[in-house]
Amino acid sequence: MPSYALPIPSATGSLDTYIQSVNRFPLLSQQDETDLARRFRDHEDLDAARQLIMSHLRVVVSIARGYLGYGLPQADLIQEGNIGLMKAVKRFDPERGVRLVSFAVHWIRAEMHEYILRNWRIVKIATTKAQRKLFFNLRSMKRGLDTLGAAEVNAMAKQLGVKAEEVVEMETRLGGKDVALEPLNDDSEDNFAPIAYLRDTRAEPDHILEQEQSARLRSGGLEKALASLDARSRRIVEARWLRETDQATLHDLAAEFGVSAERIRQIENKAMQKMRGIIGAAA
Numbered sequence: 001m002p003s004y005a006l007p008i009p010s011a012t013g014s015l016d017t018y019i020q021s022v023n024r025f026p027l028l029s030q031q032d033e034t035d036l037a038r039r040f041r042d043h044e045d046l047d048a049a050r051q052l053i054m055s056h057l058r059v060v061v062s063i064a065r066g067y068l069g070y071g072l073p074q075a076d077l078i079q080e081g082n083i084g085l086m087k088a089v090k091r092f093d094p095e096r097g098v099r100l101v102s103f104a105v106h107w108i109r110a111e112m113h114e115y116i117l118r119n120w121r122i123v124k125i126a127t128t129k130a131q132r133k134l135f136f137n138l139r140s141m142k143r144g145l146d147t148l149g150a151a152e153v154n155a156m157a158k159q160l161g162v163k164a165e166e167v168v169e170m171e172t173r174l175g176g177k178d179v180a181l182e183p184l185n186d187d188s189e190d191n192f193a194p195i196a197y198l199r200d201t202r203a204e205p206d207h208i209l210e211q212e213q214s215a216r217l218r219s220g221g222l223e224k225a226l227a228s229l230d231a232r233s234r235r236i237v238e239a240r241w242l243r244e245t246d247q248a249t250l251h252d253l254a255a256e257f258g259v260s261a262e263r264i265r266q267i268e269n270k271a272m273q274k275m276r277g278i279i280g281a282a283a
């Protein structure tokens with residue numbers, strides 16, 4: 001049975017060197033694997049666990065290659081996969097008659113999936129079980145780069161056991177791109193970044209002061225304009241325009257003053273014209 005005195009290598013240095021190192025560790029026979037697993041289970045033999053781990057590091061490298069399309073560093077994927085391998089070794093039962101590699105694949109992929117979901121985009125994209133399933137299957141199931149048609153969406157939803165609208169939503173999210181908030185180059189008009197139009201100028205102090213000053217001027221001008229009207233004209237304007245609810249109609253005011261609705265409209269128009277001139281002069 002082989003014995004490894006060296007510590008488990010790390011993927012944080014040269015990736016090529018790491019891959020060459022893990023490929024040098026010999027594979028274990030089923031009997032050797034069973035004996036080591038029993039030593040670790042029964043006697044907590046850490047050297048036995050180390051040998052099990054090191055003989056399977058090449059498996060983690062192989063699985064990590066399948067997730068390079070997400071744009072994350074392969075070394076980080078390998079490190080996360082190694083954590084999954086260690087968890088698998090800890091939970092492995094040699095009496096089940098299953099090879100460690102078959103048992104460990106689930107744990108290795110689970111750790112890589114968690115890492116990808118945490119780091120693939122600034123904004124988290126997959127939280128439910130259905131979204132996770134779609135995230136890791138949608139790309140491989142698509143036959144081309146074109147948007148999925150209705151028949152393809154329905155077939156994929158049925159195959160994965162999810163809703164058709166969830167397939168459409170995940171395809172849209174996977175097809176999106178992260179956009180830099182700040183411009184990459186101030187001299188280029190093509191780099192007009194979101195920061196330029198996402199900023200809320202209404203919260204800026206100078207804008208707030210300007211709005212307050214304008215409101216005071218309008219309020220003062222309105223009071224002056226109303227004071228310039230005769231009682232009937234002021235009553236009509238207030239009833240028609242200055243109530244928050246239950247504004248009076250022309251016919252309501254016509255009945256109140258005993259004149260026609262057309263006469264009320266004429267008085268209103270004349271009063272409004274006079275008020276506009278006074279408010280405009282105050283501003």
